[in-house]
Amino acid sequence: MNISKTKQALQSYLDGARKAKLRIALVPTMGALHEGHLSLIKEAQKIADVVVCSIFVNPTQFNDPQDLEKYPRPEENDLRLLQEVGCDIVFLPTVDEMYPSTDQPWHLDLGKLEQVWEGEKRPGHFQGVTQIVYKLFQLVEPDVACFGQKDFQQVMVIQRLIDLKNLSVSLHIAPTVRSAEGLALSSRNMRLSEAGKQKSLALYRVLDHIQQHFKTEDLHTLREEALAILEQEGEIELEYLAICETRSLQEVDHIDSSKKHVALLVAWVEGVRLIDNMILD
Missing domain, CATH: 3.30.1300.10 (Pantoate-beta-alanine ligase, C-terminal domain)
Incomplete structure (x- = not known):
C-alpha cells in the first residue's frame, strides 16, 4: 500500500496507472475509519483497477472550531484497516499541503441545496466540502468517486459540483452500512x-x-x-x-x-x- 503525503508524490505514483489506462477510483474520507468506509473501499475495488483513499480532516467544512478540535484522528488504526482491506493508495496530506497561501477564494452556486437542512444548520459547510472534493478531483483525476448514502445531502451537493464544473468523474453511491440492530455507522x-x-x-x-x-x-x-x-x-x-x-x-x-x-x-x-x-x- 502506497502512502503519499504530498500532491507531487501522489501524482507521481498515479502517473503509471494513467499510462496503463487503469480505471481509478477515489474514496474521500476524514479518517476515523469504520466498516462504512471500508465498504466503500470494497465497492471501489469492484468497479476500478486502482483505489485511492484520502484521509484529511478538512477545516473549511467545520463551522464549529470545537467540533474540528474534537474530531477523532486515529491515523495508525486507519492505515492498518486500509492495509487489511487491500487499498492501493492512501493520500494523507497536511492542511498546508491542501490549502497553500496562494489559494483563490472559493464559492460555488449550490442554489437551494445549500439553504436547507445541513446547509441551513451549518452555514458554509458545503462550500468547504465542495472546495476540498474539487481539489481532490483535480489532483487524482478519478474515473469514479465513491460516497456513502448516509450523508445524502452531501452526495447531492457533490453531484451538483460535478454538473457545474462539467467533470468527467462519475458518482457511485453505496448504501448506508448499519450495525446488526440498525444504527448507521459513523x-x-x-x-x-x-x-x-x-x-x-x-x-x-x-x-x-x-x-x-x-x-x-x-x-x-x-x-x-x-x-x-x-x-x-x-x-x-x-x-x-x-x-x-x-x-x-x-x-x-x-x-x-x-x-x-x-x-x-x-x-x-x-x-x-x-x-x-x-x-x-
Whole structure:
C-alpha cells in the first residue's frame, strides 16, 4: 500500500496507472475509519483497477472550531484497516499541503441545496466540502468517486459540483452500512456510550416506520407517529425530520408518484449529533 503525503508524490505514483489506462477510483474520507468506509473501499475495488483513499480532516467544512478540535484522528488504526482491506493508495496530506497561501477564494452556486437542512444548520459547510472534493478531483483525476448514502445531502451537493464544473468523474453511491440492530455507522458513534448507542437505535426505527407507511398514511400523521417513537425512547433531542424530493431536497406535504423521496433525520444523543436518512421509494 502506497502512502503519499504530498500532491507531487501522489501524482507521481498515479502517473503509471494513467499510462496503463487503469480505471481509478477515489474514496474521500476524514479518517476515523469504520466498516462504512471500508465498504466503500470494497465497492471501489469492484468497479476500478486502482483505489485511492484520502484521509484529511478538512477545516473549511467545520463551522464549529470545537467540533474540528474534537474530531477523532486515529491515523495508525486507519492505515492498518486500509492495509487489511487491500487499498492501493492512501493520500494523507497536511492542511498546508491542501490549502497553500496562494489559494483563490472559493464559492460555488449550490442554489437551494445549500439553504436547507445541513446547509441551513451549518452555514458554509458545503462550500468547504465542495472546495476540498474539487481539489481532490483535480489532483487524482478519478474515473469514479465513491460516497456513502448516509450523508445524502452531501452526495447531492457533490453531484451538483460535478454538473457545474462539467467533470468527467462519475458518482457511485453505496448504501448506508448499519450495525446488526440498525444504527448507521459513523465516526461520531465513537463518542457514544453503549447506552447511548442503544438509545440511538430509535432513529432507525423512525426511518423504518416512515418507509413502511409513507404510501398509505398522510405525511402529517406519519410525522406525529415518528415523533412519538422518539419521545418514547426519551433523552433524544430532534433537530429535524423531513420527507423530501431526492434531487432538490425540498420538503413535501404529499407523495408524488412520479418523483423519488427520502426521509432525512438529525438528532442529538449524549451531546453527539447523529445524521441518518432512508430512501423511501
